[in-house]
Amino acid sequence: MKQPAKSPSLQKAGDNRLRIIGGQWRGRKLAFPDVEGLRPTGDRIRETLFNWLAPEIVGARCLDIFAGSGALGIEALSRGADYCLMVERDRQATSALRNNLALLNCSRAAVRDDDALAFIAKGNSEPAYDVVFIDPPFSLSAWPKVIDSLVQGQWLAANATIYIEAPIDYPLMAPADWSLHRDKRAGKVAYRLYYRNAEA
Structure with missing residues (x-):
């Protein structure tokens, strides 16, 4: 994620393509640029994840770090989430995100050009989030900092659902009020869904 910013050409031959698995935009394919460290969640994992999330996603307020x-x-938006804030520091990626949201005529999302760790460390003054996706570049080993900032910064609703992707051998430690709902492995990736059970 350290390449210099440049204007992406979303129709350029050789661009990566992302397929939406289900919901309103099912089957739509969206282009995204080649960015170092960008590792989109694969189709099989996403299908499993959103089957898990089916009871929570409709009407949810989401945060995609x-x-x-x-x-x-x-x-998440395709499947009925009410809103999603997407945080990404790479300008090529955020430009592509905005273009793709425009192609989908989606006004229920916001894209923030910022370093995710720095952004969430500032704390949240808006309504808390019902569903949070944590899928950082694995090289950053950012999970402990992200989890601490989310909890301390008032980002999470009392009954929030939190999704985390990490290497299978990473010793992930969740807060005491998070209960592991589902977990699975795909290759070298472990993916987990937690429910937060905090007092409001």
Whole structure:
């Protein structure tokens, strides 16, 4: 994610393509640029995840940290999420995200050009989020900082649902009021869904 910013050409041959799995925009394919460290969640994992999320996603307020290609945030919007804030520091990626949201005529999302860790460390003054996606570049080992900032910064609704992708051998430690709802592995990736059970 350290390449210099440049204007992406979304119709350029050789661009990566992201397919929306389900919901309003099912089957739509969206282009995203080649960006170092950008690793979109694969189709099989996304299908499993959103089957897990089916009871929670409709009407949800979502936060997609390290949004990258927008695979998770856009899928959530397609399946009925009320709003999604996508945070991404790479300008090529955020430009593509905005273009793709415009192609979908989607006004229920916002894209923030910012370093995710710095952004969430500032704390949240808006309504808390019902569903949060945490899928950082694995090289950052950012999970502890992200989790601490989310909890301390008032980002999470009392009964929030939190999705995390990490290497299978990463010793992930969740807060005491998070209960592991589902977990699965795909290759070298472990993906988990937690429910927060905090007092309002």
